[in-house]
Amino acid sequence: MMPIVVAADVRKAFGTVQALDGVSIEIPAGQVHCIVGPSGSGKSTLLRCINQLERIDSGAIWVDGELIGYRRVGDKLYELTDAEIARQRLTSGMVFQRFNLFQHMTALENIIEGPVTVQKRRRNEAIGEAMALLERVGLSAKRDAYPSELSGGQQQRVAIARALAMKPKLMLFDEPTSALDPELVGEVLAVMKDLARSGMTMIVVTHELGFAREVANEVVFMDRGAIVELGSPQEVLVHPTQQRTRDFIAAVLA
C-alpha cells in the first residue's frame, strides 16, 4: 500500500532545543498510528511539521506522494509560496489540544467556513454536509451554539467535524483529550474510534494508552526528538524492548 506520510531524516530545533533529531518514518494509508512519549519528546512537533504549522530545518516530508513545503529544482529545495502551502494543507485535517474553534462563529459556521471560504463550495451544499457531520458527532442540536456555550468535549467534537468537512485523506490529532475534564474524554474518544472504524487514516498524538492499545494499528514511542520504538500496540505497549519505553509506560500507568 502506498504510504500517506513519509518522513526522511527530519530535523527541527527551537533555539537550542533539538525538538526533532533525525526522524524517519513511513505511515501507510488506512491505518491508525498513535504517537506516544513523554512531554518534550517531539511528538507534537512531528505532527505540526506534517501539517506545515512548523517549518523543518532539514530533511524531507512527503504527504500523499507530494513533497511538502518545497519544490525540488536540481539539487536544491526551494520553499513554496503561502498559497501553495495552503493548498497542500488540504490533504490533512488537524485537531488541536485546545480545540481552537473560531470563537465568533457558531458550530455550524465553524464547520462550513473551510468548504465555503477555501474550497469555494456552494453554501447550501456545505450546510447539508455539515449537518450530517454534526449528526455523526452527536451534536445536531448545537448547530447554532457558539464555542463559549459548549463544553470542552462538545467543542472538540465540533473541531473534529470541522476538520472532516474538508474531506481530508489524513486526520492529525494533537493530544485531542489532554485539555478535557476527565468525564468528557470518553465522548471524544468514541468519535475518534468511530472515525477509525470507517477506515480514516489517522495519526494521533496521545497520552491515552488504552485508546492506543484498542484502536492503533501501530504505536510509535518517541523520546528526545527521536523514534525509540515502533510496532503493534502489543509489541510497544505490552512487551517493549527498550528500557526508555518501559520506564514511560510504568510512569503513565503508575
Added chain:
Amino acid sequence: MSSTTPPTATGMGKTDRFDPSIAHLTHVPRRHYGRWIASVLLLAAFALIVKAFAEGQIDWAVVGQFFTAQSIISGLGNTIIMTICAMALGIALGVLFAIMVMSPNPVLKGVAVFYIWFFRGTPLLLQLLIWFNLALVFPRIGIPGLFEARMVDVMTPFVATLLGLGINQGAYTAEVVRSGILSVDAGQTEAAKAIGMTRLTTLRRIVLPQAMRVIIPPVGNEVISMVKLTSIASVIGFAEVLRNAQTVYYANARVIELLIVSAGWYLIIVTILSIAQHFLERYFAKGSGRRSRPAARPAVEG
C-alpha cells in the same frame, strides 16, 4: 447611631448566638444619610448654575433662531462629512500600518514605526498648517506626462483638513488595531491555516472579526473625539460648524449665543454616536460569552 439598632446587639451570650426563633424577624436595610446629604448639596449647586445662566446676559431667543440657521446647518454638514472621511482614512491607514508594524519585513516595519512616531509626535494643529501650506514647498504637483496642477488649487481647506486629521488618526488607530490583533489567540490562526486558509484570508475571516471586539470601543471613542477635533480646521478656513458660528458672530456680535448653538450640535452628534457605539459593541461581542471557556491550560509541547 440610629434607633433601629437591635437592643440585643451587645448581648452576644451563648444562648442567643444560635437562636433560630429570630429567623422570622423583619430585615431593615441600613440608612445612607451621607448619600442624601451629597445629593441635596449637588442638586442645589446645579440649580444655582442653571439660575445664573437663565438670568445671565444670554439671549436664548437668538440661540433658538440660529440653531437651524442655513449657515450653521451647512457647517454641521461639513463637520459630519469631514468626520466620516477623516475617520475612514484613519481606519484604512490604521489597519494598513498595524499589519505593516507586525510584518516580518524590516523595511515595511521600519516605515510603519516611523509613520507612527512622526504623526503621534507632532501636534495636530501643526500638521494641519503644514498640509495647508504645502504649496510653499511644492508649488506644483503631478505625475510628469499624466497630469499636473498648482498645489494651491489641490490643497483646499477640505483636502488639507482631510489629510491632516486622517493621517494623524491613522497613527493612533494603527496602535489600537495592533493591540486588537494581538488579543486574538494564536490557536485561531493555526486552526485557520489547518483548513487551508492563506495568510490574508485568515486575517480577513478569522483574526480581524475577533479583533473588532477589542478595537471597537477605543475606535468609537476616537470617532467621538474626531467630531470635536474637526473644529481645529477652523484655523485654516474649513467651513465646519464652529467656523461658521464664528463667521456669524463676527457679524452680529452674539458670541456666546452662537457658541452655545455649536455646543448644542456637538452634543447631539456625540449622543447619537454613543448610542450607535453601544449597538456596534453588542454586535461584535457575539460568541464572546464568558460561560464554559476552554480550560486555560498552557499548550503542552509534546
